[in-house]
Amino acid sequence: MGLVAALLFGLGLQFGRWQERKAAEETPRVVAADERPLSKNDNTTSEASTIQVHVAGAVERPGVYELKNGARVNEAVALAGLLPDADPNALNLAAPLMDGQQVVVPRRGEVAAAGYTGLPGASAAGATTGGVKSGGKININTAGLAELDGLPGIGPTLAQRIIDYRNQKGPFRTIEDLQNVSGIGPSRFNEIKDLITVY
Structure with missing residues (x-):
């Protein structure tokens, strides 16, 4: 009887280890910045099968994560693990990720960035303070509803339209792109162009 129990225990242990190995293979790995291979064709394209995103802020394992193209913010956050005082609901967890993006929990x-979760090169401070950059300009790629509502006109x-636009189309590349949002014409843009920025 003892031999049968030992045999069953051994088989269960082996099965558990096999499951752990399988799960580890399926989980996207953390990619160190100096580990990414460089090539002359290192331009990111929409056809790329994977993307790399930087997860920072109130997470257990901050770092660069490699995910499948088309992954959502909630997938990156889940991989990094949340600290007990994290507020993931301040982010748009359903937003699609892009290569080079920073997600700050x-x-x-x-005050979190509403709608968009960070851009390549955006500082953690810029993302967690709702996109107010030093110098007082509002980052239209990370600003929340209240900050956008505070702009003249x-x-x-319109603030909600801006957030909806960047969620659907991606980040604004220039401040002039704000005029692509319905309701923001040249005259309204001229009123706020000195108060906004993108990064």
Whole structure:
């Protein structure tokens, strides 16, 4: 009887190890910055099968993660693990990720970037403070509804349109791209162009 129990225990242990190995193979690995191979054709394209995103802020394992192209913010956050005081609901967890993006998970009580979760090169401070850059300009790629609403001529309806636009089309490349949002024409843009930025 003892031999049968030992045999069953051994088989169960082997099966558990096999499951762990399989799960590890399926989980996207953390990619160190100096580990990424460089080539002359290192341009990111929409056809790329994987993307790399930087997860920072209130997470257990901050770093660069490699995910499948088309992954969502919630997938990157789940891989990094949340700290007890994290506030993931301050982010748009359903937003699609792009290569080179930074996702900063705020702590409860911090002002988070609404709608968009960070851009290549965006600082953690810029992302967790809702996109106010030093110099007082509003980052239209990370600013929340209240900050956009505070701009001259931009009420809550237009502020929501800006957030919806960047969620659907991706980040603004230049401040002039803001004019692609319905309701923001040249005259309204001229009122706010000195108060906004992108990064």
